[in-house]
Amino acid sequence: MPKPVRKIVFPVAGLGTRFLPATKVVPKEMLPVVDKPLIQYAVEEALEAGIDQFIFVTGRGKHAIEDHFDHAYELEQTLAEKNKHDFLEEIGRTVPKAGNIAFTRQQKPKGLGHAIWCARNFIGDEPFAISLPDMLVDANPSCLKQMVEVYNETGGNVIAVEQCAPEDTNKYGVIAPGAVDGRTLEVTGLVEKPDPSEAPSNLFVLGRYILTPKVFEYLDKQKPGAGGEIQLTDSMASLIGEQPFHALAYEGVSYDCGDKVGFLKANVALSLKREDMAGRVREALAELGLKS
Numbered sequence: 081m082p083k084p085v086r087k088i089v090f091p092v093a094g095l096g097t098r099f100l101p102a103t104k105v106v107p108k109e110m111l112p113v114v115d116k117p118l119i120q121y122a123v124e125e126a127l128e129a130g131i132d133q134f135i136f137v138t139g140r141g142k143h144a145i146e147d148h149f150d151h152a153y154e155l156e157q158t159l160a161e162k163n164k165h166d167f168l169e170e171i172g173r174t175v176p177k178a179g180n181i182a183f184t185r186q187q188k189p190k191g192l193g194h195a196i197w198c199a200r201n202f203i204g205d206e207p208f209a210i211s212l213p214d215m216l217v218d219a220n221p222s223c224l225k226q227m228v229e230v231y232n233e234t235g236g237n238v239i240a241v242e243q244c245a246p247e248d249t250n251k252y253g254v255i256a257p258g259a260v261d262g263r264t265l266e267v268t269g270l271v272e273k274p275d276p277s278e279a280p281s282n283l284f285v286l287g288r289y290i291l292t293p294k295v296f297e298y299l300d301k302q303k304p305g306a307g308g309e310i311q312l313t314d315s316m317a318s319l320i321g322e323q324p325f326h327a328l329a330y331e332g333v334s335y336d337c338g339d340k341v342g343f344l345k346a347n348v349a350l351s352l353k354r355e356d357m358a359g360r361v362r363e364a365l366a367e368l369g370l371k372s
């Protein structure tokens with residue numbers, strides 16, 4: 081059995097420009113889907129996979145994330161006085177075990193690869209997961225849990241993939257698939273945002289990774305790639321052939337909540353799954369002339 085995955089990095093230093101002005105003061109990861117911030121979905125997904133050491137790579141203006149995962153004494157006291165015990169319990173659940181959460185800063189948004197590199201000293205010599213919280217994944221078991229199960233069999237590196245429309249490959253990191261075993265595919269190549277005419281497949285990397293610490297050796301020396309940013313894809317690609325590298329076509333649905341329409345879609349889809357809301361949401365959609 082390979083070393084267990086206990087740590088996860090959440091890169092949250094991006095500027096969230098597609099959501100301005102909402103993200104001028106509020107971090108994108110704090111935008112709520114139904115009634116929970118995006119970052120909390122990501123943390124709960126990791127916990128379900130047995131991963132409980134969290135490293136946040138933050139930037140300026142991200143204090144709300146730190147506060148969200150801490151006690152809010154005044155609020156807790158007021159809720160207790162008003163006998164609102166359900167809410168009290170709910171907000172208490174967001175606070176991780178003391179010492180299991182760390183924050184480091186990416187001083188300049190130089191790209192996802194650079195953000196992950198900023199977490200290197202917290203990871204040390206262990207395998208670790210990465211989750212991009214603006215990609216909300218609705219899956220049961222959670223996407224990361226499905227990945228950990230594969231990792232426990234294969235070791236090495238495991239990334240989650242999903243199919244995109246063939247004309248959309250230039251929006252994502254895309255894999256070149258090798259041997260297929262059920263939902264698990266060998267990865268023989270990785271390309272960042274390939275033109276549809278040159279894409280090796282339409283299987284895109286959706287923002288969930290389990291990597292070995294060897295990736296830091298490549299990130300250490302990496303120069304900016306596509307878009308002038310230090311891409312994670314380039315360093316991951318260097319691991320192919322050196323270590324086992326698999327992709328999991330996970331079972332579930334993802335919502336790109338970094339995009340306005342994806343975010344709205346996630347809100348509608350997840351509220352329709354809520355017993356306490358579904359009826360009223362259906363009525364509201366019908367009033368707008370929409371079917372659900």
Ligand code: UTP
Nearest residue numbers: 091092093094095096097098189190191192195
């Ligand atoms: P995005 O490409 O979605 O960028 O980053 P963004 O800045 O968050 O949003 P837009 O495009 O300006 O609207 C994907 C993930 O990588 C992180 C982001 O926080 C997000 O989780 N990231 C990106 C960093 O942490 N640092 C970077 O330099 C770039």
